[in-house]
Amino acid sequence: MTKLRLEITKGEEIRYISHLDYARTMERALRRSKMPVAYSEGFNPHMKMSFASALSVGVTSEAEYMEVELSKPVSAEKVFAALAHQLPPTIAIKRVKEVVGKQKALMAMVNLAVYKIVMPWHGDQMEYVAKDAVSRFNRTETVLYVKENPKGNREIDIKKYIAEAVEVVVGPKGAELSMVVWITPQGSVKPSEVLKVLVEDFAFPGSFEAALIKRSGLYVQIDHERLSPMEM
Amino acid sequence: MIKLDPSFMGKVIKPGRYTGNELNIVRKDPATTLASFALAFPDVYDVGMSNLGLKILYHILNQMSDVAAERVYAPWVDMELVMRQEGIPLYTLENMRPLAEFDVVGFTLQYELSYTNILNMLDLADIPLLASQRSAQHSLVIAGGPCAFNAEPLADFVDFFVLGDGEETIKDVAHAVIEWKRSGKAGGKAEILARVAAIEGVYVPAFYDPIYHADGRMAAVTANHPAAKTPVNKRIVRDLDGAEYPNKPVVPYLDVIHDRVMLELFRGCTRGCRFCQAGVIYRPVRERQPQTLLKLAQELVDNTGYDEISLTSLSSADYSCLNNLVESLIERFKNQGVSVSLPSLRVDSFSIKLAQEVQKVRKSGLTFAPEAGTQRLRDVINKGVTEKNLEEAVGAAFQAGWSTVKLYFMIGLPTETDDDVRGIADIAYKVLDLYKTIKGRRGAKVTVSVSSFVPKPHTAFQWYAQNDMVEIERKQQLLRSLLRDRNISFNWHDVKVSFLEGVFARGDRRLGKVLLSAWQQGAKFDGWSEHFRFDVWQEAFRQSGIDPAFYALRDREHNEVLPWDHLSSGVDKEFLLQEYRAALAGGLTVDCRRGMCGDCGVCSGLGVEVIDWGEGRNDKVTTGDY
Ligand code: SF4
Numbered sequence: 001m002t003k004l005r006l007e008i009t010k011g012e013e014i015r016y017i018s019h020l021d022y023a024r025t026m027e028r029a030l031r032r033s034k035m036p037v038a039y040s041e042g043f044n045p046h047m048k049m050s051f052a053s054a055l056s057v058g059v060t061s062e063a064e065y066m067e068v069e070l071s072k073p074v075s076a077e078k079v080f081a082a083l084a085h086q087l088p089p090t091i092a093i094k095r096v097k098e099v100v101g102k103q104k105a106l107m108a109m110v111n112l113a114v115y116k117i118v119m120p121w122h123g124d125q126m127e128y129v130a131k132d133a134v135s136r137f138n139r140t141e142t143v144l145y146v147k148e149n150p151k152g153n154r155e156i157d158i159k160k161y162i163a164e165a166v167e168v169v170v171g172p173k174g175a176e177l178s179m180v181v182w183i184t185p186q187g188s189v190k191p192s193e194v195l196k197v198l199v200e201d202f203a204f205p206g207s208f209e210a211a212l213i214k215r216s217g218l219y220v221q222i223d224h225e226r227l228s229p230m231e232m
Numbered sequence: 233m234i235k236l237d238p239s240f241m242g243k244v245i246k247p248g249r250y251t252g253n254e255l256n257i258v259r260k261d262p263a264t265t266l267a268s269f270a271l272a273f274p275d276v277y278d279v280g281m282s283n284l285g286l287k288i289l290y291h292i293l294n295q296m297s298d299v300a301a302e303r304v305y306a307p308w309v310d311m312e313l314v315m316r317q318e319g320i321p322l323y324t325l326e327n328m329r330p331l332a333e334f335d336v337v338g339f340t341l342q343y344e345l346s347y348t349n350i351l352n353m354l355d356l357a358d359i360p361l362l363a364s365q366r367s368a369q370h371s372l373v374i375a376g377g378p379c380a381f382n383a384e385p386l387a388d389f390v391d392f393f394v395l396g397d398g399e400e401t402i403k404d405v406a407h408a409v410i411e412w413k414r415s416g417k418a419g420g421k422a423e424i425l426a427r428v429a430a431i432e433g434v435y436v437p438a439f440y441d442p443i444y445h446a447d448g449r450m451a452a453v454t455a456n457h458p459a460a461k462t463p464v465n466k467r468i469v470r471d472l473d474g475a476e477y478p479n480k481p482v483v484p485y486l487d488v489i490h491d492r493v494m495l496e497l498f499r500g501c502t503r504g505c506r507f508c509q510a511g512v513i514y515r516p517v518r519e520r521q522p523q524t525l526l527k528l529a530q531e532l533v534d535n536t537g538y539d540e541i542s543l544t545s546l547s548s549a550d551y552s553c554l555n556n557l558v559e560s561l562i563e564r565f566k567n568q569g570v571s572v573s574l575p576s577l578r579v580d581s582f583s584i585k586l587a588q589e590v591q592k593v594r595k596s597g598l599t600f601a602p603e604a605g606t607q608r609l610r611d612v613i614n615k616g617v618t619e620k621n622l623e624e625a626v627g628a629a630f631q632a633g634w635s636t637v638k639l640y641f642m643i644g645l646p647t648e649t650d651d652d653v654r655g656i657a658d659i660a661y662k663v664l665d666l667y668k669t670i671k672g673r674r675g676a677k678v679t680v681s682v683s684s685f686v687p688k689p690h691t692a693f694q695w696y697a698q699n700d701m702v703e704i705e706r707k708q709q710l711l712r713s714l715l716r717d718r719n720i721s722f723n724w725h726d727v728k729v730s731f732l733e734g735v736f737a738r739g740d741r742r743l744g745k746v747l748l749s750a751w752q753q754g755a756k757f758d759g760w761s762e763h764f765r766f767d768v769w770q771e772a773f774r775q776s777g778i779d780p781a782f783y784a785l786r787d788r789e790h791n792e793v794l795p796w797d798h799l800s801s802g803v804d805k806e807f808l809l810q811e812y813r814a815a816l817a818g819g820l821t822v823d824c825r826r827g828m829c830g831d832c833g834v835c836s837g838l839g840v841e842v843i844d845w846g847e848g849r850n851d852k853v854t855t856g857d858y
Contacts, residue, residue: 016247028537210239
């Protein structure tokens with residue numbers, strides 16, 4: 001059994017598709033590629049594939065990871081070439097590698113995500129107000145946020161998931177924020193949620209609905225070493 | 233090009249409905265084409281994406297190098313609100329191009345209750361609603377699909393209709409539009425209408441005038457233009473096997489209904505159920521060759537990556553080479569994780585064997601459609617299903633391991649008595665008992681789904697007075713009181729919806745003002761229970777001075793001029809009348825596919841033939857060397 005790990009980017013045009021839609025899209029692309037993908041047994045066989053961490057609707061990504069099992073050995077280069085032709089124009093494949101040895105599931109492996117957020121320009125005062133909001137947020141020890149869920153709301157402390165101080169630079173397009181977030185077995189926080197708190201509770205300028213959010217990295221952080229799943 | 237700002241896309245559910253960029257879309261530079269078509273489905277993306285007719289037209293038009301076809305669906309109410317607030321006109325998904333820039337906007341008419349959405353979409357596109365208000369500078373608004381066979385309620389809004397198979401007609405229309413544009417639109421809109429009126433299968437309502445009797449009934453529909461044909465015959469693809477088929481359809485990202493490969497085995501169905509409009513308007517049966525279907529299936533799987541092939545036709549189990557086809561498909565695709573499914577099962581044990589072979593239906597229950605509760609009434613509607621057929625089919629299903637069965641029925645059929653209604657409950661209990669006899673224990677689940685019969689134009693029951701709402705509700709109550717077993721679940725339809733459907737199905741041109749008025753008062757998405765507002769419709773009828781009962785609840789005279797008499801499916805009115813009389817007498821008519829020709833008029837009238845590749849057919853029909 002050959003297992004391959006793929007690094008994929010998800011572009012601007014399809015930021016509104018859900019994780020399930022994306023998974024189905026990848027499954028279909030794999031089928032079109034005619035690579036010998038392995039299937040589970042049973043009446044409704046499923047393609048053996050898994051993902052690292054679901055991306056929220058509206059977010060683009062430069063760092064999506066998935067694994068797929070093959071029933072016959074095929075080289076990573078060959079799979080790359082076959083799949084690259086079959087992806088819709090808004091999804092691209094960056095790297096493919098074979099997973100050697102026994103490794104944890106991708107989902108259990110990644111524990112850190114980096115996001116870049118662009119908030120459209122919001123007047124002359126933006127730079128000062130933005131920096132002030134971020135620095136107050138960084139200095140606050142506990143930031144409570146109510147996660148809304150159809151099954152009941154849950155209050156979390158956002159700061160528990162913030163791995164590094166949020167950074168902001170203001171350029172011609174607006175404010176660009178960098179956020180580093182822990183992904184834990186108990187959950188995580190969405191970049192849109194942090195942004196919402198920044199706007200609503202810390203007076204960050206702009207409307208959070210207008211922000212463009214991108215996942216720029218997904219990592220395995222062990223002590224002080226930060227590795228991409230492709231380096232594991 | 234329309235730009236969508238992320239700040240308002242966050243406000244709508246399923247924003248992916250409005251952003252396009254799917255696999256296999258065809259995006260042409262408008263500057264390089266001579267004619268552009270916006271293919272419109274008057275309901276949401278998730279519903280409209282599965283429509284085979286539009287996929288076919290999209291494929292055929294985009295195969296033409298100087299023509300571009302793009303898609304558009306009705307925005308859901310949340311997106312409509314955003315669009316109206318932000319001043320975004322309705323646009324297509326390929327080039328995000330406003331609809332008003334297209335030469336032709338073509339709607340498919342699948343359901344009467346989507347008519348208000350057509351008006352709403354035109355309004356969102358800033359295209360004048362009334363055909364009479366649109367000049368040569370505006371888009372031509374056209375429509376096709378089953379409801380076009382009674383085009384009259386939409387006649388005020390649509391420039392022309394396309395009757396029957398669209399494969400060839402749409403090309404002729406595209407050529408006519410190109411020529412007209414090349415001439416600098418000489419002669420204006422009147423000229424293009426005259427040109428298309430000459431195309432077989434095209435109906436230009438402005439070229440006809442309805443005349444009414446003092447009592448409101450129709451006296452005549454007369455042509456007022458030399459290009460107007462009387463009647464307008466439907467267009468028909470004689471050689472379906474050789475017809476173009478969309479082998480590279482757009483694959484959505486969103487989870488839409490029927491999200492799978494659709495393989496059309498044949499067109500038409502001649503089983504002759506007397507309530508069924510599709511069985512008339514798609515006549516005669518024309519099959520594709522098994523080799524053609526295998527080749528198409530391969531191309532479709534290769535181009536889409538779907539994991540399921542659905543064998544779609546009006547009654548797929550009737551395909552002459554079904555066994556071989558299913559076996560070949562399963563064999564060929566099993567290693568790619570692709571399964572085969574049948575959307576409808578015939579009520580017989582053959583179908584159960586087949587269902588066992590295909591995997592997808594395994595997990596779900598099986599669905600059968602006896603349609604009526606007693607043999608007498610099934611004979612009236614010419615549904616060739618006996619109690620024994622049903623027993624065998626359901627028995628075979630239970631033996632094969634299924635325990636969930638869904639049964640479809642109708643109430644309100646001609647000659648129906650309360651005994652027939654009770655017969656529905658009897659069948660449900662018999663099915664439960666059958667399970668117990670076979671398995672030695674209880675445990676079957678039966679869903680009884682009962683719709684209310686709506687008489688449709690071009691059927692044997694087109695003269696019949698639909699049961700009124702009180703009567704249907706009474707019958708629903710009767711069934712509810714009888715189906716009180718916890719292993720039986722009972723579904724029924726909203727009587728108001730069926731009533732309105734009946735009014736528009738057999739309506740005439742005067743309903744145009746009701747439609748306009750209802751839309752002005754907010755009617756849209758009438759097919760969605762959460763949006764259906766009967767009070768608005770009642771008010772619209774009242775304001776227009778039109779009694780809806782006149783259309784739905786009146787027994788029509790056999791010699792009455794019907795609003796759709798000038799639109800022909802090729803089946804003679806006399807044949808339908810003969811079928812109506814046979815129905816009242818409980819007489820059966822055989823399927824002409826493999827049995828005797830019933831002389832309905834289609835084959836001789838339109839110069840077509842039944843095409844069926846099976847053995848043992850009536851020798852009147854040519855086989856093999858077609
Ligand atoms: S003309 Fe005869 S063979 Fe042709 S569809 Fe009608 S009944 Fe069938």
